[in-house]
Amino acid sequence: MRMTRQRKVLLEIINQAASPLSAEEIMLQAHQQDPSLALSTVYRNLEKMLELGLCQQIRFQDGLARFEQAGLVHHHHLVCTACGRREAVPICPLHQIQQQLEAASGYKITYHEINLYGLCPDCLKKQVSEQTGHP
Amino acid sequence: MRMTRQRKVLLEIINQAASPLSAEEIMLQAHQQDPSLALSTVYRNLEKMLELGLCQQIRFQDGLARFEQAGLVHHHHLVCTACGRREAVPICPLHQIQQQLEAASGYKITYHEINLYGLCPDCLKKQVSEQTGHP
DNA sequence: ATACATGCAAATTGTTTGCGGGCAG
DNA sequence: CTGCCCGCAAACAATTTGCATGTAT
Numbered sequence: 610m611r612m613t614r615q616r617k618v619l620l621e622i623i624n625q626a627a628s629p630l631s632a633e634e635i636m637l638q639a640h641q642q643d644p645s646l647a648l649s650t651v652y653r654n655l656e657k658m659l660e661l662g663l664c665q666q667i668r669f670q671d672g673l674a675r676f677e678q679a680g681l682v683h684h685h686h687l688v689c690t691a692c693g694r695r696e697a698v699p700i701c702p703l704h705q706i707q708q709q710l711e712a713a714s715g716y717k718i719t720y721h722e723i724n725l726y727g728l729c730p731d732c733l734k735k736q737v738s739e740q741t742g743h744p
Numbered sequence: 745m746r747m748t749r750q751r752k753v754l755l756e757i758i759n760q761a762a763s764p765l766s767a768e769e770i771m772l773q774a775h776q777q778d779p780s781l782a783l784s785t786v787y788r789n790l791e792k793m794l795e796l797g798l799c800q801q802i803r804f805q806d807g808l809a810r811f812e813q814a815g816l817v818h819h820h821h822l823v824c825t826a827c828g829r830r831e832a833v834p835i836c837p838l839h840q841i842q843q844q845l846e847a848a849s850g851y852k853i854t855y856h857e858i859n860l861y862g863l864c865p866d867c868l869k870k871q872v873s874e875q876t877g878h879p
Numbered sequence: 880a881t882a883c884a885t886g887c888a889a890a891t892t893g894t895t896t897g898c899g900g901g902c903a904g
Numbered sequence: 905c906t907g908c909c910c911g912c913a914a915a916c917a918a919t920t921t922g923c924a925t926g927t928a929t
Binding site for chain 2: 666668670672674687689690696698700702710711713715718719723724725727729
C-alpha cells in the first residue's frame with residue numbers, strides 16, 4: 610500500500626481511537642490535520658484497509674458502518690443507548706460453545722460479533738436522579 | 745393500531761417468515777397479495793410495529809435492516825457468508841455472564857445481539873468438492 | 880365524521896463511482 | 905515515469921418525509 614499523506618493520517622486516527630468510528634467521524638478528526646481530505650478518500654481507504662486486514666468493520670443497531678483497528682485482542686462491544694458511548698468488552702463467552710454450535714448447525718463458523726446495549730454508568734446515574742429528584 | 749388491509753398482510757408475512765426479512769423482501773412477498781402496497785408503507789408500519797413490540801430489527805454485516813417476529817424464544821443468528829442463508833440459533837451463552845459484565849462495566853445491560861457468520865452445510869460441501877474435484 | 884393510513888414522488892442520508900489531475904515509488 | 909491515489913461531483917441505495925386522498929373506527 611502506497612503511503613500517502615492521507616493514509617498516514619487515517620491509520621493514525623484508527624489506531625488511536627478508543628472505540629469504533631464512523632467514516633464521518635474519521636473525516637472530521639482527519640480535517641484537523643488535513644482539511645482538504647475528502648470523504649470518498651476515507652471510504653476508499655477504509656475499504657482497502659479492510660482488505661489488507663488493517664482494520665475491521667462493525668455495525669451497531671443504527672446501521673452505520675464503523676471501523677476500528679484490527680489486531681486487537683478478541684473483544685466485543687458495549688453501547689450506551691442514551692449517549693451513544695461505545696466501548697470494548699474483552700470477554701467472550703462464545704469460544705467455549707462454538708464447537709457445540711458447529712456440531713448442532715452443521716455450519717463452519719468463521720466469525721462472530723456480540724453487541725451489548727444498555728445504559729452506561731453516567732446515564733444510569735442521570736436516570737436515577739431524574740426519578741428521585743436528587744441530583 | 746388500526747387494522748388495515750396492508751397491515752394484515754405485513755404482519756402475516758413477518759409472522760410466517762423463517763428468518764429475518766428486509767423491507768424490500770417483505771414488500772415483494774406482500775405484492776403477491778396486494779401489488780399496490782408501497783415500500784414507504786412497509787417502512788412506516790415496520791417502524792410502528794417496532795414501537796409496539798410486534799417485531800424486532802436486526803442488522804447483519806451488510807448493514808441492511810431486517811425484521812422478524814417478536815416474542816419468539818430468545819435466540820441469535822447464524823448467517824452463511826456464501827449464500828446469505830440466515831437462521832435462528834436458540835442457544836445463548838450470555839445470560840450466565842451478563843451479571844459479571846454489568847459488574848465489571850457499570851452498565852445496566854438491556855439488550856444484546858449475537859451474530860455468527862460462516863459456511864452453511866451446503867456451501868461447505870460445495871467448497872470441499874471444488875477443491876477435491878469430486879462432486 | 881374524523882383521525883389516522885396510504886400511495887406516490889421528492890428529499891435525506893450513507894456509501895460508491897467516474898474522471899482528470901497529482902504524487903509516491 | 906508510471907500507475908496508483910486524490911479531490912470533486914455525480915450516481916446509487918436504503919430509508920424518510922410531505923402531501924393529497926382514502927378508509928377503519
